[in-house]
Amino acid sequence: MTILRSPRLADGTARGIPDATVARLPVYLRALNALTEQGVGSCSSIELAEKAGVNPAKLRKDLSYLGSYGTRGVGYDVEYLRYQIAREMGQTQDWEVVIVGIGNLGSALSAYQGFSTRGIRVAALVDADPQRVGSTVSGLTVSSLDDLDAIVADRSISIGVIATPGDAAQQVADRLVAAGVTSILNFAPALVQVPDGVDVRKVDLSVELQILAYHEQRKTGTDSKEPKVSNA
Amino acid sequence: MTILRSPRLADGTARGIPDATVARLPVYLRALNALTEQGVGSCSSIELAEKAGVNPAKLRKDLSYLGSYGTRGVGYDVEYLRYQIAREMGQTQDWEVVIVGIGNLGSALSAYQGFSTRGIRVAALVDADPQRVGSTVSGLTVSSLDDLDAIVADRSISIGVIATPGDAAQQVADRLVAAGVTSILNFAPALVQVPDGVDVRKVDLSVELQILAYHEQRKTGTDSKEPKVSNA
DNA sequence: AAGAGTTTGTGAACGCGTTAACAAAATCGA
DNA sequence: TCGATTTTGTTAACGCGTTCACAAACTCTT
Ligand SMILES: NC(=O)c1ccc[n+]([C@@H]2O[C@H](COP(=O)([O-])OP(=O)(O)OC[C@H]3O[C@@H](n4cnc5c(N)ncnc54)[C@H](O)[C@@H]3O)[C@@H](O)[C@H]2O)c1
Ligand SMILES: NC(=O)c1ccc[n+]([C@@H]2O[C@H](COP(=O)([O-])OP(=O)(O)OC[C@H]3O[C@@H](n4cnc5c(N)ncnc54)[C@H](O)[C@@H]3O)[C@@H](O)[C@H]2O)c1
Numbered sequence: 001m002t003i004l005r006s007p008r009l010a011d012g013t014a015r016g017i018p019d020a021t022v023a024r025l026p027v028y029l030r031a032l033n034a035l036t037e038q039g040v041g042s043c044s045s046i047e048l049a050e051k052a053g054v055n056p057a058k059l060r061k062d063l064s065y066l067g068s069y070g071t072r073g074v075g076y077d078v079e080y081l082r083y084q085i086a087r088e089m090g091q092t093q094d095w096e097v098v099i100v101g102i103g104n105l106g107s108a109l110s111a112y113q114g115f116s117t118r119g120i121r122v123a124a125l126v127d128a129d130p131q132r133v134g135s136t137v138s139g140l141t142v143s144s145l146d147d148l149d150a151i152v153a154d155r156s157i158s159i160g161v162i163a164t165p166g167d168a169a170q171q172v173a174d175r176l177v178a179a180g181v182t183s184i185l186n187f188a189p190a191l192v193q194v195p196d197g198v199d200v201r202k203v204d205l206s207v208e209l210q211i212l213a214y215h216e217q218r219k220t221g222t223d224s225k226e227p228k229v230s231n232a
Numbered sequence: 233m234t235i236l237r238s239p240r241l242a243d244g245t246a247r248g249i250p251d252a253t254v255a256r257l258p259v260y261l262r263a264l265n266a267l268t269e270q271g272v273g274s275c276s277s278i279e280l281a282e283k284a285g286v287n288p289a290k291l292r293k294d295l296s297y298l299g300s301y302g303t304r305g306v307g308y309d310v311e312y313l314r315y316q317i318a319r320e321m322g323q324t325q326d327w328e329v330v331i332v333g334i335g336n337l338g339s340a341l342s343a344y345q346g347f348s349t350r351g352i353r354v355a356a357l358v359d360a361d362p363q364r365v366g367s368t369v370s371g372l373t374v375s376s377l378d379d380l381d382a383i384v385a386d387r388s389i390s391i392g393v394i395a396t397p398g399d400a401a402q403q404v405a406d407r408l409v410a411a412g413v414t415s416i417l418n419f420a421p422a423l424v425q426v427p428d429g430v431d432v433r434k435v436d437l438s439v440e441l442q443i444l445a446y447h448e449q450r451k452t453g454t455d456s457k458e459p460k461v462s463n464a
Numbered sequence: 465a466a467g468a469g470t471t472t473g474t475g476a477a478c479g480c481g482t483t484a485a486c487a488a489a490a491t492c493g494a
Numbered sequence: 495t496c497g498a499t500t501t502t503g504t505t506a507a508c509g510c511g512t513t514c515a516c517a518a519a520c521t522c523t524t
Contacts, residue, residue, distance in 0.1 A: 070501080073499080104344065119442065120445070204259075205435065211254055287513065304471055
């Protein structure tokens with residue numbers, strides 16, 4: 001499979017933003033929101049980069065993929081830049097999400113208020129357990145897995161979250177895809193196969209801790225100073 | 233700051249495994265565990281790579297950083313390789329973790345049984361809310377933030393999880409570091425600054441969904457076929 | 465014992481992401 | 495108006511990660 005990212009369209013609009021940049025744009029948005037709350041109207045790339053925890057050159061490079069929204073010698077208008085990034089990220093609309101598997105993690109996600117300000121709305125909850133179906137979690141009624149098709153179609157939901165045990169993950173993914181979902185966030189420790197056209201992202205919290213444990217072992221094992229933020 | 237990763241030590245032991253490889257080793261471990269459960273005693277790089285969802289060449293390259301644990305013409309002994317990776321990852325011991333902020337997410341993490349098989353043990357729970365302190369969550373008593381120093385010292389805990397609201401994250405990180413924690417997993421949507429020698433990893437679930445939303449927007453916006461697993 | 469077949473381990477090429485460095489473009493003061 | 499100053503947008507170099515491709519090393523058959 002040849003993956004080529006069209007760098008620039010005929011109309012000159014910048015398209016095909018690198019994955020690494022897309023992953024940082026929400027961080028810039030968060031920093032810009034914080035600046036707005038502080039009443040800051042404009043800022044330089046250095047200031048914004050510091051707030052976002054990235055290199056200023058990287059920030060400018062990232063923003064350059066969207067267009068030229070700053071003013072040389074001046075900096076960026078906070079509100080204007082915030083809007084441009086939000087638009088690029090599709091955050092001018094709310095994206096409705098269905099969570100499948102309303103156990104410990106699914107319930108926590110359902111209760112989270114922080115999604116709404118990021119353009120995410122938890123629109124429906126689904127579980128296979130008859131005991132949970134019909135109950136109310138964070139103001140939403142838990143529906144049966146059998147109603148998934150109707151729920152997704154009704155609300156034209158395109159994003160699904162898998163918070164079931166690992167051995168149910170593939171089966172749930174299949175049901176989500178069949179219902180019309182084209183993006184999946186998978187919390188289960190299992191690979192899910194999906195057809196072309198469907199995006200899957202996986203979050204594995206065990207792996208995060210295991211990576212930290214690895215570095216811990218190296219710290220205690222040797223006295224070589226090699227510490228750093230080990231995230232990206 | 234010059235970060236140079238010592239490629240190979242005097243004793244010939246492979247050291248300084250690339251970050252990208254470290255992040256995949258737990259995935260290989262999981263695949264190997266699954267093979268063991270299925271009674272499979274040995275496997276090729278192709279089989280294991282398929283189970284782990286990676287390119288076979290990448291798998292072999294990753295394993296080559298640990299040493300030469302396969303047999304040409306044959307493949308890998310599942311149990312032997314599993315042990316070697318586990319040893320490299322520091323999974324021959326259990327790593328004790330303290331969770332700070334026992335709200336929705338912290339409680340879900342506390343209840344999670346899947347950590348134990350990955351060498352992670354949730355050893356202590358801490359919260360600032362007097363109403364929560366003293367209560368029992370998943371069999372553990374929630375302690376006060378004031379007792380953090382004693383808890384970390386007593387159990388020689390080196391890993392901390394921040395599951396508090398964002399505006400408390402820095403303060404909690406400072407307390408963790410002061411108590412002696414040298415690795416932090418941060419779920420709060422905030423940057424935390426830590427001194428050299430302390431590792432921080434950040435997990436931002438909003439960002440994960442925002443990235444999916446971005447790709448969704450591009451799917452509907454244009455009819456250009458550019459779908460793929462957008463994770464790493 | 466030798467050749468055919470298999471699969472690992474790795475050198476080398478390639479591509480993406482990061483960062484430094486600087487020209488272009490704006491403001492400001494004289 | 496012009497030069498000094500500031501800061502963006504972008505080019506180019508660099509480094510890391512991925513992938514190909516193949517020699518090395520092992521098994522199996524004859
Ligand atoms: N809880 C955590 O902190 C945590 C941490 C890391 C990973 N995870 C992973 O996240 C997932 C969920 O974890 P959890 O702790 O919430 O588990 P849980 O057991 O509390 O909840 C799982 C839920 O999924 C439902 N379910 C099972 N099969 C289903 C199906 N086929 N269709 C729909 N629903 C189904 C169950 O009824 C249950 O409500 C698991 O895969 C787990 O490994 C959780
Ligand atoms: N719940 C989710 O699904 C979810 C999703 C994405 C991000 N997050 C992030 O994870 C964090 C926790 O989320 P949550 O939903 O569990 O929040 P929550 O409000 O349910 O729980 C927060 C807990 O932290 C405690 N706390 C507050 N200040 C503290 C301090 N200084 N020291 C110790 N404890 C303190 C509170 O008493 C509370 O028990 C937040 O930063 C949130 O943004 C959560």
